[in-house]
Amino acid sequence: MKKSNVTFIAAALIALHVLIFFVVIGTKGGKDEKPPVAAKPAPTRTTAAAPAPRPIAPPALNVPALKLAAPAPTPSPAPVVMPVEVVEMKAPEPRENIAATRNIDGYLRSDRSNRRTRQVFSELKNDPYQSAIVVDARTGKILYENRAAVYSYPASITKLMTLLIVLEQIDAGVVQLDDKVKITQDIAGIGGSGVYLDVRESGNYTVHNMIEALMIHSANDSASALAVHVAGSTDAFVDMMNQRARELGMNSTTYHSPHGLPPGNGLQPDISTAYDVAILSLAALKHPETLSYTGTKLAWLPLSPIRKEKFMLANRNALVGKNPYQGCDGLKTGYHAKGGSSLTATAKRGDQRVVAVALGCPDKNVRDKAIRGLLDKGFAALK
Helix, strand or coil, rough: CCCCHHHHHHHHHHHHHHHHHHHHHHHHHHHHHCCCCCCCCCCCCCCCCCCCCCCCCCCCCCCCCCCCCCCCCCCCCCCCCCCCCCCCCCCCCCCCCCCCCCCCCCCCCCCCCCCCCCCCCCCCCCCCCCEEEEEEEEEEEEEEEECCCCCEHHHHHHHHHHHHHHHHHHCCCCCCCEEEEEHHHHCCCCCCCCCCHHHCCCCCCCCHHHHHHHCCCCHHHHHHHHHHHHHHHHHHHHHHHHHHHHHCCCCCECCCCCCCCCCCCCCCCCEHHHHHHHHHHHHEEEEEEEEHHHHHCEECCCCCCCEEECEEEEECCCCCCCCCCCCEEEEEEEEECCEEEEEEEEEEEEEEEEEEEEEEEHHHHHHHHHHHHEEEEEEHHHC
């Protein structure tokens, strides 16, 4: 017999004996088991109450004090002070008392009936002028007029409305003087009086630079640049000009451009009257900046990537510049062949301010002489 079989048989016999042993023991235990007998209760004895146990005081623990030194504060880095260029700000110009239209006989009115025309005139000029008026700027009273409501071509005096709208947009926060102005090919291609703006100078000049070129040098390209900057296009800006003219009561005025340059091809140039230009002049004078720009004799257009020298801006108004009239401090000239030479001028003596307008003069010498005489009439009427 194999050894593995013997081992298996031996293990089986041992397991059988163990099983028999547990069965016998379990049977015996079942026979001897009796139900438990209830224990009798122990007799009750009256005993004295045991004293309460004394509380055991916990052992005193001697914990050594920790001596923790506070960390030394980390020094804060010294603040970095950035250098700032301090620019001396020009004090704002005080606002003068300038009249508005009053709708009273003998004063500039805004309630006159509409006289706008689409007629194209071959020319609108006369000797010594086509249309003239003198007004007290403090009250709006008409001091003198001669054919004041006759149609005239104001030419570059149109730029005074361009200035007014730009200044109003600045006051409204829509435009800033330091805005950079875009120069497009259309702007650069405008003829007539200008500062020769180039598309390569786009973003180089500010609104302030363009206003100086507009009002001192009478730049047509600067007028268009400002128009596009304010309204997005010259057409949209011209709409703003005509809307503002209606609001002011300029009942005979129609604008077709922001600069006054005649369009040619049989189209109507910008058209107005001395009366309407007087209303416009008072509206512009309500902004002190008007005199700051139009009363400047000489300024310079800054350098640009294509300009190696500054461009000189010389005032076209001789009464402010090379042949001054006492107290004359601003407003605007205008000229083109169909409209002749024109000027709206203002002068201040003491507390008095007069505005004189002469449109459609045969040349600038006649114009300047006529304006001097009109201003003299105005101050004489105020004595």
